[in-house]
Every structure is written in structure tokens, then in C-alpha cells.
Amino acid sequence: MARIAILGCGAMGSVYAGLFAAKGHEVLAFDAWPEHVAAMNRDGLRVEGASGDRVVRVSAATTTAGAAPVDLVVLATKARDVAAAARAIPPLLGPGSSVLTIQNGLGSSEALAAALPSAHVVAGIAGGFGASLKGPGHAHHNGMEKVRIGELAGPATDRLRAIAALWEGAGFRVAAEDDIARLTWEKLICNVTYSAVCALSGKTIGGVMEDPDLWPVARAAGVEAWTVAKARGVPITVADPVTHITEFGKAIPNARPSLLLDHVAQRKSEIDAINGAIPREAEKAGIAAPVNATLVGLVRAREAGFA
Template identity: 55%
Template structure:
């Protein structure tokens, strides 16, 4: 499969390196000229618990006019629609587009750019990755990738995406209801994203803190209640148990929202905690815990250097 990864940051570098190692023809597109130059000269280098990987891939700052079989949008949620628009030279009649972002809402924006019937949505769970310099990335874990159709993409085509990722060494599956899995992940993310971003604490520290722990659990419960009211078929009987089990797997982790704040850039809290009150409003409900946490993080972001 010919795969174009648009957005070759930390996660995009993990995807591109492993997909190349799985036998796929991979090219990457990224806005950082030094990163692109390093990849073009010496390939991508990825380190992690499973050792060192080196992938020779083509790299561009502007997408070449050559259709790919699969275009992967590995960018922040706020950039997803723009990345889809930027990637149009890579789209042929049969090209599939896979968008992998945190939170809810960005897939709808991507579908408006590329068409809903070619779009798959991906969920990455249990990943931690960082760029160590131009052409060099590191990952802490690679747990699970799940893929589903946004609208009209056929089951066989979604399975072909999952198969491509399995060839790259990922725990990857095609699922019939990606929306349910998005909400199951969101319930965990809202428990820790904003609380960690506001305090600088890790997942485990927030989970066990006598003051923040109840707030974290309330945010998760509110998301769970919203999903239930929306009729989402989530497989979560107890949201508190769900988020504690999640947190126990990675107590030292810093959510991406905290990493963004530490780096002095806006976070994705608007599509994580902020998604809950927007979705709740669709069924006449409110989500005051998540609305307040979102507002506090966004106020913090206005004061970033």
C-alpha cells in the first residue's frame, strides 16, 4: 500500500516508521523544513521499548501530486481540516483518508473537505511519543489502534487499513462502531486532560489526589452520562472504575494537554473536555464540570508566553 502521512510530528513519525517497516511505500509531509530535510537525507529514526527502527521514506513540505492509497492525517484536531485541504494533491478516486485525532468533532471537519465516504477514523490508545530532533522520534508504548468508517466507507476497505497497520507491528483492528470507542476513550481523557493541564500533575497524581480526584471522576461521570443520553453504545458499566483502570496503566504519564501547556502552545482541551458540554446540549443536558475545566484551561492558555 502507498501511504502518505500528513503531519510527521511525534505520532506521525511513529506511524510512518512502522508502516515503512511493514513493507508499505511511505511518504511524509510536514511543515518543519529541518525535519523534512533530515528525513530526506537519512530517513526516520525511531527508538522505543522494542528497540531502534530506521525507515527510508520520501519527505516533503508540500504534498506531491501523486495519488496515494491511504492518506493519514496525523495532526492536532484544530489543524485536521486544513491538513485535509492541503493533502488534496495526494487524493485519487480510490484514495482512503484516515484521520487520527484526540477528542470529538475533527472528523466531521475532515469529511467536509474530502468527502465522508472515503474517510476512516482512527483511535490511538496507550501511546506516548516525542520528537528528539529533526528526523528522530521516540515512543514509550504502542498499545492499540482501532479504525472505523466515518460514514460510507465499506467494511472491507476499513479492514484493509487495519491490515496495513498490523503489518507494521501495531495491535490494530477494524471495529463496527468507532463512535462508541471514541466515547470510551473520551471518558478517560476528560478525567485527566484538563486536571493535569491545570496543575502540572501526572495521571496517577491526579487520580489519587484528595482534592482533584473527585473532580476528575466527576468529569468522567458527566461524559459517561452524556454518551448514555445520546444513545452511544459504550461498553462502560462504571465510569469511575473505567478511568481508574486506565490511570493505573500509566500513572506517570502526562496527557497531551499538559505537554502542550508545558511547551507554551494551546492544547486540544476544546475537543476533549470541551466536547462534553457541546454534545450534552444536543440532548438538552448540561455538563458544568467539563465546561468549567475547559474554561479554566483556556484562560490559562491566554497567559502562555
């Protein structure tokens, strides 16, 4: 059995922690929410939804200070918190430790590799989970599509395949990939389609798809992201962006994207790493991305009133 640390044990992190612990791995769950940490230590962590329903024991804390090295660190914080989280990782690292960073949007793996010895770092993408926290110590997820992992550069390695085997053994659908950057963009196209529009409207992914006013806006954001990826020379395999984003949405119609959950909780979101990445990348290609730029402006304006 492996010793696994989940750093950022929020909605998605709790799903990871719950399934790993259910298979007998030693799981250390780190999160900044004291009530969540206290509930996990007192009552166990409950994870329910597409993977079943279980309560597992984990060792939870708000800080990594004094922690011993682990085999695998899964960094599951919001993209905006990666730089701060990187400072908490060193106590968890031994010579053979790997750090798998799984965030939405662009830039997290590069930021983490700049803050830590890059040899430790691998990148991941989680799709189709639709996870949320129902309360302290209680996570739910609507789907369970796939976890894809890759080296920051180059094809899959033996190290990567060993990490993939850990995830697969815990019940996840997982793939060790040769080109994680391409796959990151293919997921980003879906993220930008729904994230900002769901947050601004308060609707689920399915609700946006069914709305005759919102769906054209969301669809345009996704198509624009696809256009920017092509202009930047990213070797995406998506031939038809509308089919791509529609199939993604149909798989998890009841899901509420993380941006919406942040707005419900009056928290600032990771809009800059998701929709905000598209205008930045478009500028590098000498083109504009007005749909996503407008959505980013609207989200930022709303978040100006958040704490």
C-alpha cells in the same frame, strides 16, 4: 508494499511513519516543523519506546504540493488543524485512496468528510501510546495499546479490513470495528479525565492518579463525560466509568497527554475537541457539564498568554 502518507508527522504521526517504514512501505511524512522535516530527510526518523528502537528512511516535506497519489493517507494532525489539513489532501488522492483520520475528541471525521469526498474517509482511534517528540526526527512512545478503525457509518467493510491488515502487518494491534462512534466516546471519557488536569498541573497521568487533590477532579470529569454520553443515547458499553478510566490510566502512568505537551511548548491545545466537547453535547441533552466547563475555562485562560 503500500504507498502511505502521514499528514501531521508529529509525535503520534512519527510512530505511525516509523513502524510502516520499518516494514518496507513507502512512507511520505508531511509536517509543518521544518527542523523535524530536515532531520528526517538527513538522518532518518528514529522511533523508540514500547515497540523497540529503530531508524528508518522516509520522504519528508512541509507541503503536499506536487505529491503523487497514495494508497492511504493517515491524518494525524491536532483536531484544531483538521480543516486546514483537509485542503492539503487532494494531491494525495487517487480513485482508490483512503483517508484515515485519527484525532482526539469529537468532530474531526465529520469535518474531514465535509471537506473531501466522504467515500474516501474512514475514522480511527489510537489508544495508549503516550507519544512525544524528543527532538527533530526523534519520537518516543510509552505504550502501544490498540488502533481501532471504522467506516463513518455502518459496519466494517472489505476496504476497512484491508486497511486494518496494513496496520497489523506493521506491528500494530488493530481492529476493524462496526461502531466507531461508540468507541470514540469510550476513549473520549478517558481523554477528558486526564487531558485538562494534566495540562493544568504539569503532572503525568500516574501523577494525577496519585494526587489526593487532583484525582477527584479528574475522576469527576470522566464520570461527567460518561453521564453525558448516556444522556445523548450513545450506546457505550462502559458499565463503570471509574473502573474504565482507572484501568486506562494504570496502563500508561508515565504518559503526558498531548494537552500537557502543548502547554509545555506554550502552544494552544485541542481542548475544545476534548473537554470542550462535553458541555456542547450536554447542552444537546438538556443537561449541564460544570466540571468540564470549568476545566475548559481554566485551560483557555492559561492559553490566552500563548502565541
